[in-house]
Amino acid sequence: MQNLMDQGARRFGAVNWMGLYTLAQRETLRFMAVWTQTLLAPLATAGLFLLIFNIAIGPSRSDVMGVSFLTFLAPGIMMMTVIQNAFANTSSSIIIAKVQGNIVDTLMPPLSALEILLGYLAGGVTRGVLIAFVVATALAIVLGIVPQNPLIALIFVILGGAFMGALGLFAGIYANKFDQMAAITNFIVTPLAFLSGTFYSVEALPPALNYLSHVNPVFYLIDGLRYGMIGVSDSSPWLGMVVCSGATLLVGTGAWQMLRTGYRLKA
Template sequence: MSVKDDFPPLGTRRFGAVNWLGMWTLYVKEVRRFVKVITQTVAAPVITTLLFLAVFALALGKLRPDVQGVPFTEFIAPGLIMMAILQNAFANTSSSILISKVQGNIVDILMPPLSPGELNVGIAMAGVTRGILVGVVTAIGMMVFVDLAPVHIWAVIFYAVGASLMLSLLGMLGGIWSEKFDHLQAVTNFIITPLAFLSGTFYSVKQLPPETLPFVTSNPFFYLIDGFRYGMTGHADGDIQTGVIVTIVLNVVLWIISDYVLRRGYRIKA
């Protein structure tokens, strides 16, 4: 056997079409990153969400009538769970990338033999994992106070995973675009949080004036929260089929954009 047979041509990958081991290692590394500070990354948002539920239940629970046959606390509980999923999936990927850029160790994920697509999968799936974990723990905590019994399991799973993936990808783009923590905080404060709060988390959009409905239905978070609430309670303010299509289309578009940005090395390669 010649020396040329022992060493493949320069630039040839030795891992086949997909570097499964490298992608899995990156995913585990990202998961361990937030698990090491689980009090901050999981426990804190769960407690915050439960406090939201307690405040609304104590202040308005007995004063508010049922929302189309659904008790008020049971109506807002799925919205609060979804809001926690959205915020934490976004925070995981955005903080991971921005911290790596600020500390100068972004090279640790750029140097290994991982393609942009594999980087996309490893980082995004870690964000999905944190979002789902926070959602599950929050739901378990709420079951002590609210009767939560999923009506449509497929919708609960689809929207939980779809929302986590969507915000993970948005977090990646936000982390890549941001050059300092002020930039990322601006994205959170002026885009993510308003979209979450104005998407029917605490109220039925059918109570809003008709002229505001076009603005509500143009908010993708509305479909995520409404679809998840449909899965938990059987009640929906919007069209579930439209929500499924919007969720799939946006995830595909965001995946393509994030893959393109990683391939170009925008703001992550010198």
């Protein structure tokens, strides 16, 4: 009886650090077990994007914001890779567990909704940070791009992983089938990543599109990382931190509410 009372206190009161660590470790080991797909494949994708744009557009494109087009493009590709993989990490973990029917293995242990949320986010953020490190190392070796403001770059990578990890958790809970998840990825996540200044400066857009870009949190993620990597940006990185932190808190709160109520998780 005392053991059950202790578990209850850890479940609803104090943080269950052991359970939180175990869930975070599971989510990290899950993608590390296939590191060639989860770490090397994104590096290859980022390299292909840079190569294709350099061949197709680079020679005829003038400098952007005082730097070469390839240098301007690199941080955008880097952040796009980070957020797509952070989203994939949490969303795939939830949807696979739901489809296979083993989501109960996560819901039954003495873990609060916040602890479950943080455990999943730890996996998504870790994957995003590792991918950022791999891509940044390649950029330094191949293009000679060294972060101008490493701390700011790291902060935006963590914010990007947290925001898209929370969005992935939200989407994974909402979707009941893989085709629903594919629709969310194709019609929400991909446009957010591509239409946010990844390949261009938003200052070159018409006023209406420029305004819409500034409503998109992913724009601030890409713009903030660009400032951290090469020292130029379309907006203030401090404003970007505020917007991205607020967006992460908002989406994370929605995912927490879903976990707390068991929305689409409990039969």
